[in-house]
Structure formats: C-alpha cells, structure tokens
Amino acid sequence: xxxxxxxxxxxxxxxxxxxxxxxxxxxxxxxxxxxxxxxxxxxxxxxxxxxxxxxxxxxxxxxxxxxxxxxxxxxxxxxxxxxxxxxxxxxxxxxxxxxxxxxxxxxxxxxxxxxxxx
Amino acid sequence: xxxxxxxxxxxxxxxxxxxxxxxxxxxxxxxxxxxxxxxxxxxxxxxxxxxxxxxxxxxxxxxxxxxxxxxxxxxxxxxxxxxxxxxxxxxxxxxxxxxxxxxxxxxxxxxxxxxxxxxxxxxxxxxxxxxxxxxxxxxxxxxxxxxxxxxxxxxxxxxxxxxxxxxxxxxxxxxxxxxxxxxxxxxxxxxxxxxxxxxxxxxxxxxxxxxxxxxxxxxxxxxxxxxxxxxxxxxxxxxxxxxxxxxxxxxxxxxxxxxxxxxxxxxxxxxxxxxxxxxxxxxxxxxxxxxxxxxxxxxxxxxxxxxxxxxxxxxxxxxxxxxxxxxxxxxxxxxxxxxxxxxxxxxxxxxxxxxxxxxxxxxxxxxxxxxxxxxxxxxxxxxxxxxxxxxxxxxxxxxxxxxxxxxxxxxxxxxxxxxxxxxxxxxxxxxxxxxxxxxxxxxxxxxxxxxxxxxxxxxxxxxxxxxxxxxxxxxxxxxxxxxxxxxxxxxxxxxxxxxxxxxxxxxxxxxxx
Numbered sequence: 009x010x011x012x013x014x015x016x017x018x019x020x021x022x023x024x025x026x027x028x029x030x031x032x033x034x035x036x037x038x039x040x041x042x043x044x045x046x047x048x049x050x051x052x053x054x055x056x057x058x059x060x061x062x063x064x065x066x067x068x069x070x071x072x073x074x075x076x077x078x079x080x081x082x083x084x085x086x087x088x089x090x091x092x093x094x095x096x097x098x099x100x101x102x103x104x105x106x107x108x109x110x111x112x113x114x115x116x117x118x119x120x121x122x123x124x125x126x
Numbered sequence: 127x128x129x130x131x132x133x134x135x136x137x138x139x140x141x142x143x144x145x146x147x148x149x150x151x152x153x154x155x156x157x158x159x160x161x162x163x164x165x166x167x168x169x170x171x172x173x174x175x176x177x178x179x180x181x182x183x184x185x186x187x188x189x190x191x192x193x194x195x196x197x198x199x200x201x202x203x204x205x206x207x208x209x210x211x212x213x214x215x216x217x218x219x220x221x222x223x224x225x226x227x228x229x230x231x232x233x234x235x236x237x238x239x240x241x242x243x244x245x246x247x248x249x250x251x252x253x254x255x256x257x258x259x260x261x262x263x264x265x266x267x268x269x270x271x272x273x274x275x276x277x278x279x280x281x282x283x284x285x286x287x288x289x290x291x292x293x294x295x296x297x298x299x300x301x302x303x304x305x306x307x308x309x310x311x312x313x314x315x316x317x318x319x320x321x322x323x324x325x326x327x328x329x330x331x332x333x334x335x336x337x338x339x340x341x342x343x344x345x346x347x348x349x350x351x352x353x354x355x356x357x358x359x360x361x362x363x364x365x366x367x368x369x370x371x372x373x374x375x376x377x378x379x380x381x382x383x384x385x386x387x388x389x390x391x392x393x394x395x396x397x398x399x400x401x402x403x404x405x406x407x408x409x410x411x412x413x414x415x416x417x418x419x420x421x422x423x424x425x426x427x428x429x430x431x432x433x434x435x436x437x438x439x440x441x442x443x444x445x446x447x448x449x450x451x452x453x454x455x456x457x458x459x460x461x462x463x464x465x466x467x468x469x470x471x472x473x474x475x476x477x478x479x480x481x482x483x484x485x486x487x488x489x490x491x492x493x494x495x496x497x498x499x500x501x502x503x504x505x506x507x508x509x510x511x512x513x514x515x516x517x518x519x520x521x522x523x524x525x526x527x528x529x530x531x532x533x534x535x536x537x538x539x540x541x542x543x544x545x546x547x548x549x550x551x552x553x554x555x556x557x558x559x560x561x562x563x564x565x566x567x568x569x570x571x572x573x574x575x576x577x578x579x580x581x582x583x584x585x586x587x588x589x590x591x592x593x594x595x596x597x598x599x600x601x602x603x604x605x606x607x608x609x610x611x612x613x614x615x616x617x618x619x620x621x622x623x624x625x626x627x628x629x630x631x632x633x634x635x636x637x638x639x
Contacts, residue, residue, distance in 0.1 A: 018587075020374045028294065033286055033290075034291055037290075040290065040293050040294065040297065043294075043297045044297055044300075045298050047300040047301055047304065050300075050301060051300060051303070051304040051307075053304075053308075054304040054305070054307045054308040055307070055308075056308075077304075077307065080256060080304075080307070081301070083256075083260065084300055086262070086392040087263045087296070088293075088296075090267065090291075091266075091267065091293055091296065092264070092293075094267065094270055094289060095286070095289045095290060095293060098270065098274060098282060098285050098286050098289055099280045099286050101274070101277075102279070102282035102283045102285065102286045104280050105278075105279040106282070106283060111286060111287060111290060113287075113359060114225075115568070
C-alpha cells in the first residue's frame, strides 16, 4: 500500500515536471494539473495511511485516522481547481489574441509597444 | 478578546463583493466605496500598529478555538508594521488609479483591488502556515485578475507566464506543508517552533527538506535570483497602479522568510544550519548584481523599474540572510523604503507613458507635463539608487553597518557598493535620455500631442515621494522601532506563550506540551 501510493505520487510528479518544462501553454497547464494531483495525494498521506478507520468521533470506533489532512486536501483541491480554470482562460485569451501559445518571451514586433498596451 | 485584529481582513472581504453586486455599473460609486474602504483600512492599521508598538502581542482565536486546533491571527510589531505599509501604499495607488483613469479601462478593478488587499493583509496577520497558504492564494488570484486588467495581447501573454510561475510556487508550497505536517503533526507556527526544536539530530531529513522547499516558495515570491524570471515581464506589462501595488507582494515573501526563519527554523537550529549563509546570502548578492545590471541594460523604462525592484529585493534579502537583530532591523527599514520607492517609480513610469506615448529609452520629442514628471523621476531615482539625502542612502548605510562584522562582509560591501554605482549610471542614463535629449529634437509636426497626466495622478505619485521623505526625516524613530521589532523576533518565547497558552475551546493549558 505505502509503495503503491508513494510510486503513484512519484510518477505523477515526474510526469508533471516533464510536461511543465515544455514550450507551449497546453502541455504546461496539463503538467501543472498532474503536479497538483500529486500534491493532493501527498497531502492526503501526510497524516499516515490508515484503512477503515473513522476520521471523526463515532460510536464504537476503536481506531481513528487523522482528519486534518482530509480538510487540507479539500482546500487544496478547490484552490487548484479554481487556479487551473483561471490559467486556462488566460491562456486561451492569450492564444486567441496573438495566435501563438508559446509560454516563453518572443521577440516583440517593433510597433507593438506604443498602442497595444493602453 | 478584541475583534479589531480581524477587521482589516473582513472589511475588504465584505467590501469587494458589495462593489461587484451593488455598484457594478457605476464607476463613481465604486471609486467612493473603494476609497472609503482604504481610508478606513489606514485608520485601522494605525490603530493596530499603535497597539503593538510597545511590544504587546495581540492574539485573535477564530471561533474561540485554542491555538494548535484552531486558526489564530497574531498582531505583533512586525505584522502590524507590514499592514500599515500595505494600507498606506494602497491609498496612494488607489488615488493614482482613479486619477489616471486606469480603473475605468476594464471591469471590476476596485473589487479585485479589495480582494488583493484582503489577501496581503491576511498573509501578514495569520499565525498558521496553512492559513498563510490560503491567503497567498487569495492575493494571487486577485492579482491574476488585476494583472490582465484592461487586456491587450502583450499583457495576456505576460499574464500566462505570471500565473503559471505562481501555480508552480503554490504547488511547491503544498508539498512543503505536507512534509511539515507529516514530520510534526501541526501547522500552527508557534506550535511548530516548539516541536521542530524537539526533533532529534538523527531524524531531521524530512524537516530539512521541508525547510528548503519552504524557502524556495518564499524566494519565488520575493523574486530572488534565480527564481526571478516571472517578475520583469509581468511587472512591466501589468497596468501601472497594479505594478505599484505588486511592489508589496515581493515583500510578502520577505516577510514570510523573516517570520518562518526566525520563529520555526531559527539560525541556531542545527537541522537547518547553512541554509542562510551558504544558500540565501549568495543568491541575494547575485540578485543585487543582476537587478542593477538590468537597470543599466533595460531598453524600456518599465523594465528598468522592474529590475530595480529585483535589485532592491536582493538588498533586502542580503540583510535578512545575516539573521542578526541588526540585520533584521536594517532589512525592515529597507523593506519600507524599497516598497515606497518601487511603487513611486512604477507610477512615475506611467506618468511618462501618458505624456510621451511610449517608454522606450530613446530620444523623442518633449513629452506633455515633462517638468513635473522629470522632477518626480529625479527624486524617485535618487531614492531607488541610494544617493543621499533620501532613505535609500540611509537604508544602504544600515545594511553595510549591519554586515560589517559578518564573515562575508567583503563580498557584501563589494557587491552593494559596485552595484549601487551601476544603478546610478542606469538611472542617470534613463533620465537624461527621457528628459534632456528631448530638448535637442524638434517637435514633430502633424502629430497630435499627448494630454498631460491628470493632477490627481501627480498627487498620488507625489504622495509616495512624500512618504519616502517622511521615511528619511523620521529615520531615527523608524529604525528604533524596527530594532525593537527585531529584538521581539529574536526572543520568540512571548509570542509562543501568547499563542499557545491563551485559553479557548479544547485548550488544556495546565498540562503544557
């Protein structure tokens, strides 16, 4: 079980980092999504892995699992979901506006400066 | 229990949705509400700073839950100083946004502005690491909206880079928090400070990884070289008032480093030995050098100011990385100076853009409103480059003085002094190209002249300069106050007692920990 979870986190992180280092925004966003999945699982396991135990006080329960990481991971999921939606929208806006989805700085055309900003 | 501590967070948090829901189509009402909110915030911040100025640490337990179980807000001298700085900066920036009409160029500027303030102030006041993460996300998501305010292709592209870089930072932050929780079982800063000190010398692997990850996250926020790549284009492309407000965001990173690495991982802790002097200090020195080289090499005024911000953040981090009381006191003085000077220069760059049409550092015919813009730029550049008589000079003196006894003093003095010279050259080059060379060119016929900036815009930029002058005139008192703050930071026992031993729900103070 520990090996399974640990290797899942490792593989997700490795894939996420590989995709994050790409040049175009779509793979980069995918990579960040993978990385947030990895971190969610990682947060979940930070309270140790316990099977079949209640997280809150219950009648007749003998073993408890740590409830805090579950609360943390819920917060993290909501935030990363929202952030991913934002970055998709901004990335789409940038792609539709300039017809190019490179994430690095391109040499600016000469006339883009004066009018394009304000 | 006083409820005033949470007021600077709740006020913008309630005002922002109210602006969106009730005043969506009325820019006048939005401006009035936003301005009233920020004025109230300044008053609240002064009150809190006054309360904390004699060393009182005020605790606020949310929902009355005792410390390690519930989230706490802590108002000590350091956090109230940063809240005061934020609110004063926000007031000037808001005046500028209204005066220059930036807030009317897109929608929801004022609502996002209030959310941004909520996030920044919350990050300064919280006493819980996970809550710090949440407030970071609040300020980031508001800053994404502000960053692409008024749209445009160049701004959208810079926005994508900015958001992606910060998402990576947030993910790293979560990894660090997970590791810390797995090692210690708590995320309350004061409780962490107690538990980290108890970890045996053979079991420090996890906590060391977490300390380094956390430092990386805060260094991304503080734009420390080599993690600074997001800053130049996003600050240069962001609307000017937003870039000026972002001047405080790099300081959030610096604040977090000061807080976490004096309280939880103090310099005396064996587990994180070498983190400050071996890693942080060289990176900070390279930041100073690269920032000032960027000032000299920049082709546009907005990039020049962005690199000046990197350089001055480097200066702050050099002083922080000494981790001595004198160093932290000097760093806090320099943080106030660098925030005000950076914000003022971003606003002045926008004044130049309004009067001139472009920010390229080439000789062009005279701009509208040149005299006043030039005067403001002159004063702002003197402050940022660190020439006498303004606070940049005093700040650098304090930095050099604090580093005099450090083993790396030779390196610090050499880098700071040489890069100051380079910075002065860069600012002198920019100023003479923008304002003096213009006289040698004949005014172009047939082109419509740009309108001079609105007087209120000048008032706002001048207000920041006036704050800088005040920071210089009252340098003695302010440095005395920052020295007291530093002393409080290096004696964390009262902080921990106040957080952990205050009774609340679920508390068992008589048993101890």
